[in-house]
Each structure stands twice: as structure tokens, then as C-alpha cells.
Amino acid sequence: MKRQDDRHNARRRSLLGLGTVLTGAALLPAAARAAAGSHAGAFPKGFLWGAAIAGHQAEGDNVASDAWLLENIKPTEFREPSGAAVDHYRLYDQDIATLASLGLNTFRFSIEWARVEPVEGMFSTAALEHYRDVLLSCRKHGVKAMVSFNHFVTPAWFAARGGWEDPGSTQLYVRYCDKVARHLGELIDYATTFNEPNLPRLLFGIPGPLAGMADNPNMRAMLARAGQVAGTGKWSSWIFGDFAKIEAGLLRAHAAGYQAIKAVHPNLPVGFSIAIADDQAVDGGEAMVAKKRAIAYEPWFRAIGEHGDFIGVQTYTRELIGPDGVRPPPKDAKFTSSHMEYYPQALEATIRYTAKNVRVPVYVTENGVSTDDDAMRIAYIRTAVGGVANCLRDGIAVKGYIHWSLLDNFEWIFGFGPHFGLIAVDRATMKRSVNPSARFLGQIARANGLTA
Amino acid sequence: MKRQDDRHNARRRSLLGLGTVLTGAALLPAAARAAAGSHAGAFPKGFLWGAAIAGHQAEGDNVASDAWLLENIKPTEFREPSGAAVDHYRLYDQDIATLASLGLNTFRFSIEWARVEPVEGMFSTAALEHYRDVLLSCRKHGVKAMVSFNHFVTPAWFAARGGWEDPGSTQLYVRYCDKVARHLGELIDYATTFNEPNLPRLLFGIPGPLAGMADNPNMRAMLARAGQVAGTGKWSSWIFGDFAKIEAGLLRAHAAGYQAIKAVHPNLPVGFSIAIADDQAVDGGEAMVAKKRAIAYEPWFRAIGEHGDFIGVQTYTRELIGPDGVRPPPKDAKFTSSHMEYYPQALEATIRYTAKNVRVPVYVTENGVSTDDDAMRIAYIRTAVGGVANCLRDGIAVKGYIHWSLLDNFEWIFGFGPHFGLIAVDRATMKRSVNPSARFLGQIARANGLTA
Numbered sequence: 001m002k003r004q005d006d007r008h009n010a011r012r013r014s015l016l017g018l019g020t021v022l023t024g025a026a027l028l029p030a031a032a033r034a035a036a037g038s039h040a041g042a043f044p045k046g047f048l049w050g051a052a053i054a055g056h057q058a059e060g061d062n063v064a065s066d067a068w069l070l071e072n073i074k075p076t077e078f079r080e081p082s083g084a085a086v087d088h089y090r091l092y093d094q095d096i097a098t099l100a101s102l103g104l105n106t107f108r109f110s111i112e113w114a115r116v117e118p119v120e121g122m123f124s125t126a127a128l129e130h131y132r133d134v135l136l137s138c139r140k141h142g143v144k145a146m147v148s149f150n151h152f153v154t155p156a157w158f159a160a161r162g163g164w165e166d167p168g169s170t171q172l173y174v175r176y177c178d179k180v181a182r183h184l185g186e187l188i189d190y191a192t193t194f195n196e197p198n199l200p201r202l203l204f205g206i207p208g209p210l211a212g213m214a215d216n217p218n219m220r221a222m223l224a225r226a227g228q229v230a231g232t233g234k235w236s237s238w239i240f241g242d243f244a245k246i247e248a249g250l251l252r253a254h255a256a257g258y259q260a261i262k263a264v265h266p267n268l269p270v271g272f273s274i275a276i277a278d279d280q281a282v283d284g285g286e287a288m289v290a291k292k293r294a295i296a297y298e299p300w301f302r303a304i305g306e307h308g309d310f311i312g313v314q315t316y317t318r319e320l321i322g323p324d325g326v327r328p329p330p331k332d333a334k335f336t337s338s339h340m341e342y343y344p345q346a347l348e349a350t351i352r353y354t355a356k357n358v359r360v361p362v363y364v365t366e367n368g369v370s371t372d373d374d375a376m377r378i379a380y381i382r383t384a385v386g387g388v389a390n391c392l393r394d395g396i397a398v399k400g401y402i403h404w405s406l407l408d409n410f411e412w413i414f415g416f417g418p419h420f421g422l423i424a425v426d427r428a429t430m431k432r433s434v435n436p437s438a439r440f441l442g443q444i445a446r447a448n449g450l451t452a
Numbered sequence: 453m454k455r456q457d458d459r460h461n462a463r464r465r466s467l468l469g470l471g472t473v474l475t476g477a478a479l480l481p482a483a484a485r486a487a488a489g490s491h492a493g494a495f496p497k498g499f500l501w502g503a504a505i506a507g508h509q510a511e512g513d514n515v516a517s518d519a520w521l522l523e524n525i526k527p528t529e530f531r532e533p534s535g536a537a538v539d540h541y542r543l544y545d546q547d548i549a550t551l552a553s554l555g556l557n558t559f560r561f562s563i564e565w566a567r568v569e570p571v572e573g574m575f576s577t578a579a580l581e582h583y584r585d586v587l588l589s590c591r592k593h594g595v596k597a598m599v600s601f602n603h604f605v606t607p608a609w610f611a612a613r614g615g616w617e618d619p620g621s622t623q624l625y626v627r628y629c630d631k632v633a634r635h636l637g638e639l640i641d642y643a644t645t646f647n648e649p650n651l652p653r654l655l656f657g658i659p660g661p662l663a664g665m666a667d668n669p670n671m672r673a674m675l676a677r678a679g680q681v682a683g684t685g686k687w688s689s690w691i692f693g694d695f696a697k698i699e700a701g702l703l704r705a706h707a708a709g710y711q712a713i714k715a716v717h718p719n720l721p722v723g724f725s726i727a728i729a730d731d732q733a734v735d736g737g738e739a740m741v742a743k744k745r746a747i748a749y750e751p752w753f754r755a756i757g758e759h760g761d762f763i764g765v766q767t768y769t770r771e772l773i774g775p776d777g778v779r780p781p782p783k784d785a786k787f788t789s790s791h792m793e794y795y796p797q798a799l800e801a802t803i804r805y806t807a808k809n810v811r812v813p814v815y816v817t818e819n820g821v822s823t824d825d826d827a828m829r830i831a832y833i834r835t836a837v838g839g840v841a842n843c844l845r846d847g848i849a850v851k852g853y854i855h856w857s858l859l860d861n862f863e864w865i866f867g868f869g870p871h872f873g874l875i876a877v878d879r880a881t882m883k884r885s886v887n888p889s890a891r892f893l894g895q896i897a898r899a900n901g902l903t904a
Contacts, residue, residue, distance in 0.1 A: 061570060061576050063515045084577045087578040090582055090585070125880070125881075126542055130542055228683065430577055
């Protein structure tokens with residue numbers, strides 16, 4: 001167990017609570033400015049203030065999904081199974097009501113493909129109508145809905161065909177997007193095709209503690225077992241597979257999915273959100289930072305230029321990069337409960353970097369901190385939102401700040417350990433407790449900016 | 453396809469819309485008396501008037517279940533998959549509200565084990581809380597809840613271990629019953645361990661058109677494929693397997709499940725419901741009727757005597773039995789849309805037969821007719837309820853009449869073809885339409901008896 005734990009800790013340090021590895025060069029002395037506070041009035045009318053969850057991480061019992069299967073076989077890369085998650089499939093109306101009551105105006109969530117199409121070609125009216133209910137709840141509570149058509153998870157049958165590596169995946173995704181757009185599009189305010197489709201490259205693309213994970217024996221054994229259980233002898237899903245082929249499939253599927261959604265609802269803004277780190281070069285790491293960016297972000301900047309109405313930025317911390325690859329955080333670093341460096345200044349840097357590289361508006365679609373000390377979350381939000389204000393003051397078209405996450409939830413391979421929620425959840429009873437940080441973000445939203 | 457269809461039609465004629473094969477000897481000239489009408493006042497105070505559904509048949513997307521797997525493999529014995537069924541998992545509150553508004557006072561439904569324990573040993577708080585919501589909806593609408601802990605369907609993992617044939621099945625069922633009883637028992641008014649556990653014997657136990665189905669090549673191929681897909685090389689579920697071993701397992705599980713529920717809630721009435729036909733001997737078939745009864749009912753009458761507080765009778769039609777086995781219906785018979793003989797007089801006969809053989813109170817827990825002509829359903833209800841009134845008048849302790857079904861639903865191997873619903877459902881939109889027969893049964897319930 002010791003070796004296993006070491007491996008987990010090493011991975012945790014960098015994996016950052018779920019597809020949120022960060023790296024790169026700090027572009028601006030953001031921390032100093034954010035610490036000065038007083039950014040009231042900096043936020044434009046109509047700015048989105050929100051909180052996010054994702055289907056599989058919150059809903060529970062997503063039984064037909066690839067993730068469910070991987071969580072419940074041996075060996076697995078998952079620390080524990082998602083199970084009932086935080087019962088959001090049942091409690092969505094209560095959760096959205098709470099979000100609205102806090103003062104937030106936007107709810108970001110995802111539709112689970114595995115529920116909508118549990119068997120290839122068989123679409124579930126029940127699941128589609130459920131998501132209509134969720135969208136109607138947003139309307140009822142006066143909350144805008146930002147909907148990811150995919151947030152990592154695919155149906156098990158899809159993974160067992162080869163997932164995004166399968167050339168047929170594009171058409172399958174288009175069919176799904178078309179169904180969802182026709183059934184629900186009129187109630188969606190912002191759509192994204194994918195959540196962090198750049199994650200495979202981000203995790204494995206440059207030398208670092210995670211690069212080896214792309215081909216570790218446990219993962220290979222998990223994939224072999226999954227293919228066996230699924231009966232096809234094949235399996236590719238999320239970050240588990242041939243990551244170059246997965247990325248190519250996601251790029252194709254984004255372009256085609258974008259067009260499918262726009263064909264039904266030409267006026268619906270459609271984009272994607274990417275995982276992006278504040279990549280800071282150290283000890284002459286500039287060339288490696290440039291290499292990382294060319295691998296992990298630039299293909300997606302090009303993609304959003306070709307098919308996209310906005311881009312979502314999802315940032316958690318910074319990553320220090322030397323000439324040899326990812327470096328550990330500094331000795332005096334403060335850590336979050338998921339062993340990431342506590343570094344809320346990262347957000348300002350990644351907004352600036354992204355805005356320089358795309359022509360579409362930028363939304364912060366995820367930003368947050370896993371902690372059991374809610375005061376840390378409040379401090380994190382204060383600094384991060386301060387960074388957004390700095391960007392706005394410099395004329396950058398950032399249009400929303402959506403916190404990860406509304407609720408404590410299933411943080412993928414790390415299970416339920418990391419607590420990112422503005423709202424805590426007791427999984428034994430599924431009772432929700434609103435943290436002070438939730439009220440803090442709600443106050444910012446009501447004031448449309450930091451007031452102190 | 454022709455041969456396939458013939459086989460299906462032959463099976464349909466006898467399978468009677470789903471586990472409702474009927475056979476036997478008419479005990480009384482019920483039809484004449486029922487036709488005379490005017491049974492007002494015959495029903496005791498507190499008589500249960502209700503309608504039933506079952507989880508898998510109505511809820512939709514019961515993805516972790518054995519039935520779901522069987523429906524979606526090739527070959528299959530199922531005409532079509534259940535898919536979203538009639539979306540009752542989402543719409544339960546609306547459906548229970550409608551039931552109450554009609555004047556009915558009892559809702560019979562089942563808890564899906566595959567939802568509550570989607571992976572062996574992993575119980576879903578989300579699913580348990582969902583069923584709490586359903587039970588609270590019953591309370592809110594002033595309706596009593598009769599809950600089957602199992603209605604045919606088991607988790608896929610359970611079937612892949614060998615289902616009820618596996619000696620470990622009893623303990624697994626006990627653990628499940630204990631969890632459900634602890635979580636929900638205080639809100640349940642009547643519980644049954646099993647729905648029609650005598651069905652395997654009833655279908656295959658005596659010579660007749662169905663006896664051969666127990667071992668047809670398509671079923672064998674389906675079971676082999678299911679075991680392969682599940683990865684264990686084994687599969688036994690519902691009526692598909694070694695029916696003698698399945699029956700033995702169900703008898704053990706009933707006794708142990710009964711004790712598990714009673715251990716938590718000693719005052720909760722617990723029983724089971726059996727499929728029972730009005731078995732009528734023709735051409736000297738008395739010995740064969742006696743043989744059928746000894747095989748298909750008597751073990752269960754003994755079982756309810758040992759562990760049981762009430763018994764549910766589920767009757768749809770009669771079965772004519774000659775010395776050689778089941779005979780086709782008479783030339784002048786009227787048929788329902790599922791090719792059963794229209795014979796509502798059967799209910800009175802089966803209540804009388806059952807009451808003679810058990811000491812516990814009798815509830816009619818299913819009785820109904822599949823038809824696209826709602827006037828036929830009204831006539832059926834009038835005659836059937838008249839038969840109940842006759843029994844009451846003769847001092848038989850029959851305590852409720854629960855119609856099958858509240859909603860059109862998934863009628864197992866026959867798919868969505870047969871329409872048993874007091875309420876019709878358009879599956880494209882999931883819109884409900886209350887049939888006149890629903891109002892007719894509601895009037896009877898409000899008057900606590902037939903008024904004309």
C-alpha cells in the first residue's frame with residue numbers, strides 16, 4: 001500500500017483535483033494588485049456569476065457510463081466509486097434554488113450522454129425530459145444555464161467501441177448533439193461541446209510526474225479488464241487510452257458537434273472550456289513552457305477560432321516548469337487539501353494568456369479550491385475575482401466567473417476526498433450545508449464586483 | 453419471420469400479457485350473479501381500492517437490471533426493450549396525484565433492487581431517497597402504499613451469479629430487504645416480498661403450449677449470451693433458467709426476506725402475491741387441474757402459512773384444462789388485445805379457491821385487461837368487482853381490489869403492445885390520458901362498491 005500511496009500522492013500533487021493541471025509563465029504581477037482589493041464597479045452589466053457541477057460528479061447512479069464501469073472493476077485507477085454521488089439527479093431543483101438564493105445568476109452543468117443514449121441508438125425520453133426539468137428549474141429561479149454537452153463521461157458502449165479513438169465517434173457525437181439541441185436547445189443559454197478536451201495532452205504531453213501515467217501498468221490492466229467486461233475487447237475513455245488519438249477525435253467531434261448544435265439553434269452561443277494552468281518558467285524553462293503551450297492549448301485555440309463563439313477558462317493553480325519539465329511547488333508553498341499549490345493568482349494570468357490567443361469572449365467556467373477550511377476558499381475567491389477585475393480594467397472581454405463547484409462532489413480518481421463545494425454535502429444523508437464562502441461569492445455577485 | 457411470429461402468437465395466447473397465465477376449474481357461476489349488478493354496500497370500511505404498476509415496467513432506464521441486459525442483447529426473448537418505459541421515475545408525483553384524484557386509496561408499486569444495489573454490496577442512497585419521495589407522495593395524496601420488494605427484476609450482477617439458483621441468493625436478498633425496511637419501512641403500509649414467485653412453475657409446470665418454452669433454443673442462446681456479456685458465463689433470471697431451482701430459491705428467499713422485514717417492522721403486514729388462474733377442468737381434466745394446483749399454487753399456500761400476513765391474488769382470465777393439459781379457449785371466446793380470453797368472472801373463482809386454501813386475508817393485487825377499447829375495460833371491471841362483492845357477501849375476507857394497471861406500461865416480452873392502463877400513455881411525449889375506465893373504477897372506490 002505504501003508504494004501505491006506514494007504513486008497516488010505524486011499524481012495528486014500534479015493532477016490538481018481533476019483535470020486541472022497547471023503550468024506556465026506568469027504574465028503579470030497579479031497577486032500584488034489583487035491584494036490591494038477594491039474592484040467595485042469593474043464588472044460590466046450582465047456579467048455571469050455562477051457555480052458549476054458536472055453530471056457524473058454530482059447526479060449519482062450514472063450506471064450506463066464508462067466511468068461507472070471503470071470505477072467498479074479491478075484494477076481501477078479510481079480511489080472509490082461514484083455511487084450515488086451527491087444525489088443531484090433527484091435534488092436538482094433544491095440545488096438550483098439555493099444557487100439562486102445566494103445571488104448567483106448562472107448554473108453550469110452537463111448533460112450525461114450515457115443517460116440520454118444508454119444503448120447505442122436508443123435515446124431516452126425520460127432522460128431528456130429530466131434535463132428539461134433541470135433547465136425549467138433554472139428558468140423558474142431566474143438563473144442562466146450554461147450546459148456542457150459532454151463533461152468527460154461517455155456511455156460505456158461508446159468506450160467499448162474505442163471511444164474517441166474510433167473514427168465513427170464523430171458521427172455518433174453529432175447524432176447525440178442533434179438530439180439534445182432539438183429537445184432542449186431553446187432552454188439553454190450557453191452551450192459547450194466539451195469540458196477540458198485538452199486534458200489528455202495537458203496531463204501527458206510534456207515531461208513531468210504525470211507523463212508516465214499515460215502508460216502505467218495499472219491503467220493498462222484497467223483498460224484490458226474494461227474491454228473484457230464490456231465484451232468487445234476494446235476500451236478507450238476520458239484520459240485512459242491513446243491520448244494523441246483521443247485528442248484528434250475530440251477535435252473532430254468538437255467541430256462537427258458545434259455545427260450540429262448551431263444548425264438547430266444558430267443564435268445559441270457554443271464553445272468549449274479548456275483546462276489551463278498559469279505556466280511559469282523557472283530556471284530557463286521558457287522553451288519548455290512554449291512547448292507545453294504548443295501541445296496543450298494552441299490546437300484548441302485554433303479550434304475555437306474555426307468553430308466557436310466563446311471559450312471557457314478553467315484554472316486552479318500554477319505550474320512551475322523548468323527546462324526539464326514540471327517542477328514541484330516551492331518549499332514555502334501553501335497547499336490545498338488535494339495537494340495542489342494554493343495559488344489563486346493563477347486565474348488572472350490564464351485569462352490574459354487566453355485572451356491574447358483567441359478572438360472570442362472569455363468566460364471563467366471553472367475556478368476553485370479544495371479545502372476543509374472555508375476561510376481558505378473565501379480568500380481564494382477574493383484574490384481570483386480580483387484578478388478578473390484587473391483583466392476587465394485592462395479591457396479584456398471576460399464575461400463571467402463560474403466557480404467550481406456548487407456542491408462537494410465526486411472528484412474522479414480522487415473520489416469524494418477533495419471538497420471543492422461552496423455547499424458541503426454529507427453523503428450519508430445527502431444534506432446540504434451552505435458554506436460562508438457561498439454567501440461571500442453571492443455578495444460579490446449581488447454587488448457585481450468586490451466591495452472590499 | 454413468419455415462424456417467429458407464429459411462435460410469438462402461440463406464446464401470447466397463453467402467456468396472457470405477462471406472467472398471468474391462467475388455468476383451472478370454475479368454482480361458481482359468478483358471471484350470472486355479477487351481471488345482475490347492484491352490490492352497493494357489500495364492501496367493508498377500509499377496503500383498499502387501488503391501481504398498480506411495477507418499477508421496471510413503468511419507471512424507465514433501469515439500466516443496471518437483469519431485464520435491461522436481456523432486452524438489449526441478441527438473441528432476446530423480448531419483443532422490444534423497455535427503454536424509458538413510461539417515465540414514471542420522473543413523473544411519480546403526478547401519477548400518484550392522478551390516482552388519488554380519481555378516488556382510489558391505494559397505490560401498489562415495486563422497489564427496484566437494481567437501483568438500490570446497482571453493484572453488489574453498494575447501496576444507493578439516491579435510489580432509497582427516491583423511493584422515500586414516492587412514499588411521501590403517497591402520504592401527501594392520502595394514498596396507502598403497497599410495496600413489492602421485488603417484482604421479477606433483479607440486478608444484472610445478481611443474475612450473473614446464478615440468480616435465485618445460487619445458494620447465496622437468500623442472504624443477498626435478506627441484506628437488501630433489511631436495507632429497504634430500515635430506510636423506508638415506516639412509510640410502507642403493506643409489503644410483499646415477491647410478485648408472482650410461482651410464475652416459473654405456472655408457466656412450465658404442466659403440459660401445455662408453454663411447457664416447451666422453458667427449454668427453447670432461443671432462450672438458451674439468450675441466456676448463454678447474457679452470461680457472456682456479464683462476464684461470468686452464468687445467468688439466471690425471472691423465468692429464464694432452471695425453473696425448479698428458481699422456485700426453490702424464491703421459497704427460501706421469501707421466508708428469509710419476510711423475517712428480515714418483520715425484524716425491523718414487526719407490525720408491517722408482509723406477504724406475497726401469486727399469479728393464479730381460474731383453472732377449469734374440461735373433458736375429464738380434473739386430475740390435471742389437481743396436478744397443476746399441486747405444482748403451481750400449493751407450495752405457495754404452504755409458504756404463506758409459514759411466513760405471511762396476507763396473500764395477493766393476481767388473476768386475468770381462465771384456463772381450460774383437459775386430461776392432456778392446457779386447452780385452447782372455446783370457439784366463441786372473446787379475446788383481449790393480448791390474445792387472452794376475455795373472462796372477468798375468473799377473479800371470483802380464484803378468490804374463492806385461494807381463500808379456501810389459506811388462513812390469511814386475501815387482497816386482489818392485480819386484475820385487469822389489455823384492450824384498446826376502453827369500454828371492454830369498464831365491462832371487465834364491473835364483472836370482476838361484482839365477483840369480489842359476491843365473495844364478500846359469502847363472508848370471504850377479501851380486503852382490497854387493486855387493478856392492473858394504473859398506466860400503460862412495458863409488458864415484458866410483449867413490449868409496449870398490450871395496453872392495460874386505466875391511464876393511457878403516449879410514449880413519444882410521455883403525456884398521460886385518463887381513460888373513462890379510470891373514472892369508472894374511481895366512482896366504485898368513492899362509493900365503496902358497485903352502484904349500478
